[in-house]
Amino acid sequence: MDKESVLDTLCPVARSEAVVGDRWTVLILRELFMRSYRFEEIQAQTGGTPQMIASRLKSLEAEGIVERRRYSERPPRYEYHLTEKGEAFYPVILALRAWGETWMKSPDEGRAVQYTHLTCGKPAGLGPVCESCGKPISREDLSAALNSAYQRERDERWEAFKRSR
Amino acid sequence: MDKESVLDTLCPVARSEAVVGDRWTVLILRELFMRSYRFEEIQAQTGGTPQMIASRLKSLEAEGIVERRRYSERPPRYEYHLTEKGEAFYPVILALRAWGETWMKSPDEGRAVQYTHLTCGKPAGLGPVCESCGKPISREDLSAALNSAYQRERDERWEAFKRSR
DNA sequence: CTTGCAACTATGATTTTCATAGCCAACATA
DNA sequence: TATGTTGGCTATGAAAATCATAGTTGCAAG
Secondary structure: OOHHHHHOOOOHHHHHHHHHOEHHHHHHHHHHHOOOOOHHHHHHHHOOOHHHHHHHHHHHHHOOOEEEEEEEOOOOEEEEEEOHHHHOOHHHHHHHHHHHHHHOOOHHHOOOEEEEEOOOOEEOOOOOEOOOOOOEOOHHHEEEEEOHHHHHHHHHHHHHHHHOO | OOHHHHHOOOOHHHHHHHHHOEHHHHHHHHHHHOOOOOHHHHHHHHOOOHHHHHHHHHHHHHOOOEEEEEEEOOOOEEEEEEOHHHHOOHHHHHHHHHHHHHHOOOHHHOOOEEEEEOOOOEEOOOOOEOOOOOOEOOHHHEEEEEOHHHHHHHHHHHHHHHHOO
């Protein structure tokens, strides 16, 4: 996606898509929201090849959505963190989650993640407002609990990744 | 994206992305929400090639997100409409819109679309709840007004498309 | 001086996408 | 009868992106 295609339209949906309209990019953002900050974790959990992850992280950084932080001087090691612009993308992830939970699952599978609304202490549900107290949800008011099957899936992904290198 | 990849994870974001994680697909959905129901309109407004549009519409139909309706018997002519599952995708589009308007625009460009919240008669703003009355927004309570530059952009796209055939 | 770790980069085959052109079945107009 | 138009697509070949697999770098510890 070049700059021109972004400025080519006034449509904000198209502009967003020019930057994040890609499966890998969205999965990387999901991982960052799940606090997987390192290249290897992101690679393991998304299943992407290293080039996919590297190129997407590079363009996310170029767009100011992600920043690269050195966490070790020698050997040089980096983590990726969301900027303010990146954090602001959370509602999109939440909306994708809600749609996916509602329309892409059989009823017996259960929710991958349960959110508790810290403001009221009760389940937040899927919508943009808390299903328990009705107030709009923001990310810092949420506490996430992975369901055990999903946690196992992620652990297994990590193990498999480690084994394969 | 095959069935397996969808069932391969419990993550609802990944499942959604397996089906709609593609720029063209999202742009097509945007057009359907803007009531462009015909192949040519969708092609003109998204800028996709006919194959792109055809293949995406086909997979959206296979996923039950879109349905193909015959609106003329002879000659056979079709329109594409959102199913309930497709309509339910609206919050994702709204969230992408909000992010795009906030982070992908210079301040002087203005909003592409202004929504009026019919429930209270005032501007709805960008968020999931009405900025005027605070109530959660649903699509049927919104009235959209395109800003004139954006309307011109769309008219021009249509003209250019027609001219080119 | 070899092993291990983390973050990537390189390579070549496969798959998608893009630009351009064309097809087909009704009609409509001349 | 001929000629054109409309709408919904298909066909073709070149260009670009993606994938699986393997390798490199930089450093520290054993």
